Amino acid sequence: MKFGFALRRLALTGPGKAPAEVTFTRGLNVIAGPSDSGKSFIAQCLDYALGGGAAPKEIPEAEGYSTVVLEIEAYSDGRIYSLERSLRGGEVLCKTDGQSDRVLAAKHQGGKEDTVSQFLLDLSGLGTKKVRTNEQGKTRPLSFRDIARLVIIDEETVIKEDSPILSGQVIHKTVESGVFRLLLTGTDNSSIVAKEDPKVAKGRQAGKVELLEGLLKATRERLAELGEVSTLAEERDRLTRIEASIQTSLIERNAAQASVAPLQTRRSTAWTALKAVESKLAVLSELQTRFDLLEQQYESDLRRLVAIAEAGVRLDQLKEERCPMCGALAEHQHHDHREAHPAPADVSQACKAEAAKTSKLLQDLQTTRAANASEVEQHQTARATRQAEFDAISAELKALMQQHVDVASKKVDDLRARAETCRKVIEHLERVQELEELLDEANKPKKKQKTDVAGAAVSTAQADPFSREVEALLKSWHFPDLDRVSFSENDQDVVISGRARKSHGKGVRAITRAAFNLALLRLCIEDERPFPNFVLIDSPLLVYEEPDADEASFPQDIKRHFWESVKASFTDAQVIIIENRNQVPDVGTLSKVNVIRFTGNDQGRRGFIPEARGDK
Structure with a gap:
């Protein structure tokens, strides 16, 4: 079993x-x-x-x-x-x-x-x-x-x-x-x-009606906020007309933009030329700054070399009486501890030779610096010319844009805003219609259905x-x-x-x-x-x-x-x-x-x- x-x-x-x-x-x-x-x-x-x-x-x-x-x-x-x-x-x-x-x-x-x-x-x-x-x-x-x-x-x-x-x-x-x-x-x-239990179904149906009524009320309130509203068919027809006007305005705006295209090309060319001059001027200015720093360095080196040369001459003229290391008199000095050092006269001579070379470099630098300064001045003049040309073209372009393109663009934007408002109105009207149909269906008395159980x-x-x-x-x-x-x-x-x-x-x-x-x-x-x-x-x-x-x-x-x-x-x-x-x-x-x-x-x-x- x-x-x-x-x-x-x-x-x-x-x-x-x-x-x-x-x-x-x-x-x-x-x-x-x-x-x-x-x-x-x-x-x-x-x-x-x-x-x-x-x-x-x-x-x-x-x-x-x-x-x-x-x-x-x-x-x-x-x-x-x-x-x-x-x-x-x-x-x-x-x-x-x-x-x-x-x-x-x-x-x-x-x-x-x-x-x-x-x-x-x-x-x-x-x-x-x-x-x-x-x-x-x-x-x-x-x-x-x-x-x-x-x-x-x-x-x-x-x-x-x-x-x-x-x-x-x-x-x-x-x-x-x-x-x-x-x-x-x-x-x-x-x-x-x-x-489903009939009591539960009845309560659920009442809740559904309450929910639909609440949604319908809220939708109508949002619709009222959009201003005066016509019927759904009229609003759809209105949207069709607005969309047609948008297409016409877009054609007009495109034509206005085409009329100013040559001037925009000239403005772009002027802008490119201005930036090229400014770029070259920036490089030359940076070089001039570096030349100034180098000139200061050369001058400092020359002053240092002159001072060293003069000190060497003076030191060579001094008599040695006591050892600088131990202080002993000459007759008591022992020279085995001394290190080899150049003579002050040799140092003075070397400094004078180095000063001569530095002076030559300074002269070359001053020549180059003068040439660079001249080129900087030329580019500053060219930049002013290019800037004036660019400003004149920009002013002319702005005037044409305000007269034609901006007016056409504003018209397109206004039409699009009206179309968007119209779409919201249509959306809310369709939602109201849908909710009303659902509410009517929910309020209809339900026929008793035979259970399959x-x-x-x-x-x-x-x-x-x-x-x-x-x-x-x-x-x-x-x-x-x-x-x-x-x-x-x-x-x-x-x-x-x-x-x-x-x-x-x-x-x-x-x-x-x-x-x-x-x-x-x-x-x-x-x-x-x-x-x-x-x-x-x-x-x-x-x-x-x-x-x-x-x-x-x-x-x-x-x-x-x-x-x-x-x-x-x-x-x-x-x-x-x-x-x-x-x-x-x-x-x-x-x-x-x-x-x-x-x-x-x-x-x-x-x-x-x-x-x-x-x-x-």
Whole structure:
């Protein structure tokens, strides 16, 4: 079996308390006993360990117990998991050999992996399924709580008149029918594209109208700022005329520019000649400045050389009396320490020769400088001439430009400004027209459109294979006067021999409710559809225990056929029946069945929870 899991052991533990536990096997399991022996408490503990929101009811026998432990075995790989949850609430601790312990959130959260709901859905093959929540096709992830009510049927639910599919809460009807359809067909609602909620659509439409009105008002205000405005057609015609005038004015401006072209050429030539003279003058002026600096240098050198020559003559005339180094008199001087130096007369002669050469260079420089100064003066005269010629041509050109070209250019600029204003007016008029059309469309009453989303209720045709399974089970139980079992689309429940299931007394409703849930289990097994593949039913044979007035004559042999059929039909899955001890047959009929019998007294096992020491 690819999907689902089997319940192996349920236990209550607490400090200093002997564990209260029951074990289960595949196939049929029976928990039998009198009232107040803890049978229904077992069903509550199972549901709680599997993520149920309500903790088990407080009973005196459970005082001191703190934790529910449920062992389950995955059908896919045989791995055993232990789910532990405090009776005070909180999350679920999941343990298994070879893996780290996991804390699973008790409450389902779509998209979250670490929840007990997602863990159980994955084991059941339903981990990625979605269900529809309303008529518009909105969907949400499936929760194990959506499935739990179809596999754990307590003693109160088993006799209800409502459909086994439905909880009786109108707001959940779409989801509950969608879950049943998913189990019957294997197809969920993931592909449905949700239709917009009418209230949301109405609010969105009102917002759209408000937005369009605001945009229209703002556009009209900007249009008013542009001055007097005609109709859209007139403004377009006006723009056409302005653009034609622009073309004519451009031709006139081009002709005016052509008339001054020769003068512009002359001005350009004069400008080039002026810049050439100025460039040559700048070079000559720079040379003249450098010549002046060189002349100053030569004159400085000459003065220095003359001074050195005169000093040499004077030094040569002096008598040497004492050593300039040590101060010794001549007769005491030793000349081995003296260094060779030229005589002052030689130095004086060398300076005079160098001065003669420098004087010659100075004369040459002065000649060159005079020639350069003359050339500078000539270029200054030429520059003044060129500048006057350029200024005269520029004045003439300016006068012609003002008379012809500038007038034509101004006319073109004015026309272009008018054209731009006209384009803005046209743009705003077109925007106003567009917004008015959108606003008219938004204010029109919307016709109701039929949704393409299929109805939420399970149809008779979709449930036909399921109806045949219910019919087969009831036949195997020898249900009286059985004719045909069908499915009512309105009630979302089976119709047995032409009579609605809910119209029977509570006893018959209980046994037919058992047929409903067991048929769903068998259909999923035969078609290999995703499903937890276990079912627990509390008190399906109530018709024999507390019959209504019209159920007193209900055939007794149905009870025997019920046990034989369930025992033989679900050997590969798991069925747990909780029933009063009077309705459970002897060992022969239930041979090889896991039967847990509570006696309610000291003869055998009293109940689910062991009797405390000292209690009688």
